[in-house]
Amino acid sequence: MNKIQNPFSGFSEGAYSLMRIVTGFLFSFHGAQKVLGLLGDPAMSPPVGSEMWIGGVIELVAGFLILIGLLTPFFAFLASGEMAVAYFQFHWKFVFDNNFFPIMNHGELAVVYCFVFLFIATRGGGKWSVDNISGRRR
Secondary structure, three states, X not given: OOXXXXXXHHHHHHHHHHHHHHHHHHHHXXXXXXXXXXXXXXXXXXXXXXXXXXXXXXXXXXXXXXXXXXXXXXXXXXXXXXXXXXXXXXXXXOOOOOOOOHHHHOOHHXXXXXXXXXXXXXXXXXXXXXXXXXXXXX
């Protein structure tokens, strides 16, 4: 049986690093909204010390560290766990009459972040990361 050759396989390391960088960058914006009141309505920022605010701190810090690739497995695992909690606590449990399906409870982004961060946690910082430069691979 012949194996089909993937013409893009030579780009997988760079593509992985770009995925990690972009995902960390976007995730940190969620934290910046909650913690710093940036990029949204500052009046909507949760009170300091609240569960939403703590989630925002995790998003801001973990997002930035994932973006630069520093201590990537730990912070990606933390971010993955936060997104699992966000899905089950906010999207599934309290929204739209306990509807489990992400398309119905608007939890798709939480689910995607959860599994992308879980993948990043298993893979590490990759080629373009502080972890790689400093020799802290996986």
